[in-house]
Amino acid sequence: MINIDFEKGGGLVPVVVQDYKTLEVLMVAYMNKESWELTKKTGIAHYWSRSRNSLWKKGESSGNIQEVKEIRIDCDNDTILLKVNQIGGASCHLGYRSCFFRYLKGDELVIDIPKIFNPEEKYGR
């Protein structure tokens, strides 16, 4: 049995999302108990959106859902790691493959990850 410690983070735990093939870290999101149960039940990643304060099926509007290939839990039972198949190839709402599309070079941030889609076209903004 697994008992995720949702209490420590006020009902939410951080979730690291990794590409199941390349092991690239795609994003970090949060889950509450409901999204955790839904993710396990459906095999599709569900999170809790802190900005919208609501359940969030990743890719619901963009079509870029995440098929869960593996679930890992850390030693303290307060962090989840998902290995996923990222449909559409982009996890970032800005159109990049990964939300971590910039690395630190001196004091500057440099983009070194391809943009897969144009968010203005995708979301009509």
Next chain:
Amino acid sequence: MINIDFEKGGGLVPVVVQDYKTLEVLMVAYMNKESWELTKKTGIAHYWSRSRNSLWKKGESSGNIQEVKEIRIDCDNDTILLKVNQIGGASCHLGYRSCFFRYLKGDELVIDIPKIFNPEEKYGR
């Protein structure tokens, strides 16, 4: 210039720590502004311990420090990704290479990552 958003998380941001060669996710920790500045300045990972409520130079007692090879920042500037060289080969205080040493199989957690050291010997507990 980088401005990490420490405010959103009450002064702390989550940090995903990845092995710079294998890309295995080793752990998730937290940084405040001081540990962030120290990490950049020294090239050695420093965190904020939420349990001890103090600055935490990872590996200070065990010797298993983390040499920072790359720093990445996410699209919202509220999550940090470190690629590190984990000295000693184990990042988890339980002696495993990664804190995510268990995966979910049905409703059970299964260990599939080697134990590098015995924490009772290492920390004298």
